[in-house]
Amino acid sequence: MLVGMAKILTIEDDVLTAREIVAELTNNGNDVESVGNGHEGLQRALTGAYDAITLDRMLPEVDGLTLVTELRRAGIDTPVLMISALSDVDARVRGLRAGGDDYLTKPFAPDEMAARVEVLLRRRHAAAPETRLTVNDLDLDLIARTARRNGATLELLPIEFHLLEFLMRNSGQVLTRSMIFESVWGYNFNPGTNVIDVHIARLRRKVDAEGLPPLIHTVRGRGYCMGDAQ
Amino acid sequence: MTRLETPLLASLLSERWRSSAGRLILLYGAFFLAWTVLLIAMIDWQTYRYLEHVVDEILEQRVAYLSALDRDKLPGALAMTAAIDLRGVMSFGLFDADGRYLAGNIDKQPLELPADGAIHALANGVARIDGDRTGPSRGVSVRIGDGSRIVLVRTMTVIDRVDIIIRNGFTWALSLTLIPGLLGGFLLARGSLKRVRRIETSVMPIMRGDLGTRLPISERRDEVDMLSSIVNRMLDRIETLLEEVKSVSDNIAHDLRTPLTRLRAQLYRLQRDTPQDDTRGTTIERCIADTDNLLDRFRALLRISELEDIRRRAGFGEVDLREKLQRVHELFSPVAEDKRIVFTLELPAELTTVLADGDLLFEAISNLLDNAIKFTPTHGRIALQAVDEKAGPRIDVIDSGPGIPAAEREAVLQRFYRTKLCRNEHECEAPGFGLGLSIVAAIIKLHDYRIEIADADGGTGTRMSLYCQPSA
Numbered sequence: 001m002l003v004g005m006a007k008i009l010t011i012e013d014d015v016l017t018a019r020e021i022v023a024e025l026t027n028n029g030n031d032v033e034s035v036g037n038g039h040e041g042l043q044r045a046l047t048g049a050y051d052a053i054t055l056d057r058m059l060p061e062v063d064g065l066t067l068v069t070e071l072r073r074a075g076i077d078t079p080v081l082m083i084s085a086l087s088d089v090d091a092r093v094r095g096l097r098a099g100g101d102d103y104l105t106k107p108f109a110p111d112e113m114a115a116r117v118e119v120l121l122r123r124r125h126a127a128a129p130e131t132r133l134t135v136n137d138l139d140l141d142l143i144a145r146t147a148r149r150n151g152a153t154l155e156l157l158p159i160e161f162h163l164l165e166f167l168m169r170n171s172g173q174v175l176t177r178s179m180i181f182e183s184v185w186g187y188n189f190n191p192g193t194n195v196i197d198v199h200i201a202r203l204r205r206k207v208d209a210e211g212l213p214p215l216i217h218t219v220r221g222r223g224y225c226m227g228d229a230q
Numbered sequence: 231m232t233r234l235e236t237p238l239l240a241s242l243l244s245e246r247w248r249s250s251a252g253r254l255i256l257l258y259g260a261f262f263l264a265w266t267v268l269l270i271a272m273i274d275w276q277t278y279r280y281l282e283h284v285v286d287e288i289l290e291q292r293v294a295y296l297s298a299l300d301r302d303k304l305p306g307a308l309a310m311t312a313a314i315d316l317r318g319v320m321s322f323g324l325f326d327a328d329g330r331y332l333a334g335n336i337d338k339q340p341l342e343l344p345a346d347g348a349i350h351a352l353a354n355g356v357a358r359i360d361g362d363r364t365g366p367s368r369g370v371s372v373r374i375g376d377g378s379r380i381v382l383v384r385t386m387t388v389i390d391r392v393d394i395i396i397r398n399g400f401t402w403a404l405s406l407t408l409i410p411g412l413l414g415g416f417l418l419a420r421g422s423l424k425r426v427r428r429i430e431t432s433v434m435p436i437m438r439g440d441l442g443t444r445l446p447i448s449e450r451r452d453e454v455d456m457l458s459s460i461v462n463r464m465l466d467r468i469e470t471l472l473e474e475v476k477s478v479s480d481n482i483a484h485d486l487r488t489p490l491t492r493l494r495a496q497l498y499r500l501q502r503d504t505p506q507d508d509t510r511g512t513t514i515e516r517c518i519a520d521t522d523n524l525l526d527r528f529r530a531l532l533r534i535s536e537l538e539d540i541r542r543r544a545g546f547g548e549v550d551l552r553e554k555l556q557r558v559h560e561l562f563s564p565v566a567e568d569k570r571i572v573f574t575l576e577l578p579a580e581l582t583t584v585l586a587d588g589d590l591l592f593e594a595i596s597n598l599l600d601n602a603i604k605f606t607p608t609h610g611r612i613a614l615q616a617v618d619e620k621a622g623p624r625i626d627v628i629d630s631g632p633g634i635p636a637a638e639r640e641a642v643l644q645r646f647y648r649t650k651l652c653r654n655e656h657e658c659e660a661p662g663f664g665l666g667l668s669i670v671a672a673i674i675k676l677h678d679y680r681i682e683i684a685d686a687d688g689g690t691g692t693r694m695s696l697y698c699q700p701s702a
Contacts, residue, residue: 092558093545107491111498146593177647185561189533189593192600192666200563202618221501221518 006051011041024110038062057084073097079120167226176223327377327386345371530665537672547586594673597666605631621701639683643671
């Protein structure tokens, strides 16, 4: 499932944050370059030599929003994770509209950031629109909207199908609760208590029936991961 | 008549007269009335005394004159007296020594009048020859030389008439002073009450939390304006203090979030480097969960002030509440089911769309449901309903939990408020408890909507009603 050694560009002016990002991403087996200002960041990003970019929104010289706009105008579609101290909904919307692929507010948990970068990398490597997703003996038909495990059809509610699709699309990757909530439900707030856990538990009862090797795994302190036993 | 009078009287005696000016006018009126009554009584009494004196003098003169006359001229003089007494105020009689009637318009000797030459009051008057009785009178009786007796009685009706004139005069004077006085007082009171009403209306937004509003100050610069400006200065101070408190708490949340995130990162690395079979792994996991909890609370706190600061309505658009409610029901159904709570969704076939920030409304309803699920015991019930009202849709979240005491309903919408039902009880130590409803309150305020907390119909429980009806 590994994508291999991915090349990542980190554009971040805060030294401490930059060090944290680099450490975490390197630890995950990526090749990370770090730049401290917007101008240089843009120059390097324009080469198109990277698999993903983490981009601080507030930068000296060229700010994050302008940078990503310029990048997209130049036809470079490297996935960009925007990182910002501005947490409000408007700032988020503007960041994504300018061409960012994901948005994370400071301060962030490094593993959350890494998980989001992994998803972006994965998306980059995904082939043309799929009609069928397969993980082990689990099979999801995106056109007929049916799910089969080990030959048996699974009775899924629409929301469960949606959730399973997201997990399978990112199989092998750790997905945090907030990533799941953002992608599957499309909202960006803390739904409270254990809402996501309960939904996963429900799906798990249907997908990982007794006697079958479990496919949905809980990653302690981080979130969930779909795939073969790790 | 009474139907007309009652509301007028009621309004006169109602709050309008509770104002200080009204009270003063009423007090003054009562005082004035009492004083006038006393004055009338005084003048009345003095006039009475004076007229009595005059009557007595007339009687004395007359009796002196008659008793000085020759006996044979007496009937003639009496007839003369009768002739000039056109108004019948003077009654008289002449009786012989044996008490037989001789002349005059009194034919029976009055028993209560002794023949001692002194003037006596006759409260019941005397009977006259024509059958009438004189009213209250004064009389005198003397015996003259041959033993015959003269009786002279003068009625006091004149005094009564004068009395009536005096009283009438005073009644007029009183009504001419009192009525304009009371009317003026009424208008005065209404004027000052109108200003109090104006102050009341401008206080309303302040009570709703809009601390930028101030009390109106007129150009009169009178005592009411003085009071208003004192209150305004106080509001200035409160506003500054509140802003300081808010920015301090925001700063604390902001400043603590970074080290907490670092702490979490370190704990996470520690966990990653701990072998699966190491028992310390569980402890680290608990530490991470606690840190996440803390971070969630700071995030919520900052979220509230962020929501409070939103002035623009960039995210506003037509929102289909039916769709939102279905999705939020779908989101929370499994959570309720896990707690064996019956969670129903009741939607009308059609619901007016609202102009709102759909994401924020979803968040608000989520928080209401999250809260309801936390408080509803296992096997309880929660209903999510929507109805179209004339002014717009109303969303209800009704649970069968312990309910919120009426006194606490206002407070639960404030940051970090914990209901007394919950303190010291472990079952209630749900994270982010005090903030969920504050987020709801902030979102509602942004939309200019209204939330009402009430008892659920029948049995225990809470009904939270979100009125998607802008007040403007």
